[in-house]
Amino acid sequence: MVGPAIIRYGSAAQKACFLPATRRAELWWCQGYSEPQAGSDLASLATRAERDGDEYIVNGQKTWTSGAEHADWIFCLVRTNPAAQMQKGISFLLIDLASPGVTVTPLYAFNGKRLWNQVFFDNVRVPVTNRLGDEDRGWTVAKSLLGDERLRVSRVAENRRLLARVHETLELLPGTDAMRTRLSALGIRLEALEASSLRLLTLAGQWAIPNDSAGKTPSVGPADVEYIAAGRYHHRGYTIAGGSSEVQHNIIAKEVLGL
Secondary structure: OHHHHHHHHOOHHHHHHHHHHHHOOOOOEEEEOOEOOEOOOHHHOOOEEEEEOOEEEEEEEEOOOOOOOOOOEEEEEEEOOOOOOHHHHEEEEEEEOOOOOEEEEEEEOOOOOEEEEEEEEEEEEEEHHHEEOOOOEHHHHHHHHHHHHHHHOOOHHHHHHHHHHHHHHHHHOOOOHHHHHHHHHHHHHHHOOOOOHHHHHHHHHHHHOOOOOOOOOOOOOOHHHHHHHHHHHHHHHHHOOOOOHHHHHHHHHHHHOOO
16 A cells, blocks of 8 residues: 555655565555554544654554564654644654564454554654655645555455355355345445445355354354355454544545535
8 A cells, every 4th residue: 555655755765665675575564553542533643753863763552553463664654743733743654663662462353363463662763764755744645545545445356256155155045036136236336336245244144153263163164164254243344444434424525525
């Protein structure tokens, strides 16, 4: 997600440094937006970056950071001007996770899998040259990146696969005309990027029961359908990830419809 933001807002040196390595998958990124007290209200973030010559000193915490245990760098929103209006005092930093003072700890899902992380910053020094865009104008960069993220989490291809699995299941199980009509309607909504994998997965019956991935209890279905339960419960989070549904409705009303 950070690639398009670097293209739009990065310096020539930043583009040369980060884009080729990211494109070749030699450099992995994670996102440092959410904090324990700043989720949908992201502008209330408290992670601080204080200027010290040619460096920022970063202190704070990020949470729900997917892939941080594998990432090389993290793109972060930090507060550089606490006296300014919330959105106007934020900057966008690119931080090497190998920097002294960075600690990554796991957050586990209900099935025992490590899906997220917490990232702590303790006097982490970040070169000013690693700031993307102008100081205190990181909110502009963040909104641009979130636009790309929201497009990505629509997960159209994944939901098409799920819809195909449901149709395959109905070929094996008794079904009614009403059920098939319902599935056809869902397929149309999917083409409009409105399909919900949760609605489709409710047809999975006992296969949607969470499986203990630690192997302490037997699976309720074939091993290759474990992802159904994970999808059913984990994907509910996508009504929050990238901004809650309510936040998205407000953005559409203000920015698109001009209300």
